[in-house]
Amino acid sequence: MFEKLRVKEHMEVATSTGQHIGTVDEVKDDQIKLTRSDSSDGAHHYIAFDNVDKVADNRVYLKQGTPIPMGVGAN
Template identity: 40%
Template sequence: MVNTSQIREHMEVIGADGVHVGTVDRVDGDRIKLTKKDSGQGAHQGHHHFIPVGLVAEVEADAVRLSANADVAVTLEEEENHKGTAG
């Protein structure tokens, strides 16, 4: 398990494929809260999304690298008041 105390505000969140997923706003329990600017488009735009800490493979100097590719990680994002956005 990754030490979440190493995850800091403004770190880039990167999928296992090297693709940008978001930017850390803060760690909120067992989830990483992403900044609103990385909230996506349409109905997903303008509010925070969360990535489960369980997807974190490692924390590098300035980035959080996930164990899933970016396209998969995005489907596992959770919205502020909901669990999971997939489906």
């Protein structure tokens, strides 16, 4: 498990295999808000903290099988 306080603005968010999907814009309640600049549709997208596996090397890694919102980097 990880500490939510370790997730900071501008950290990279990646799949379990390390593929970039976005950048943290802000932490909101139990979700990570991704920057619009990383999305193909120009919209903010959110990832639930339940989908975070670990935080390491200034990067947030998601659990394997996490659904990635349409319009985000890996899609």
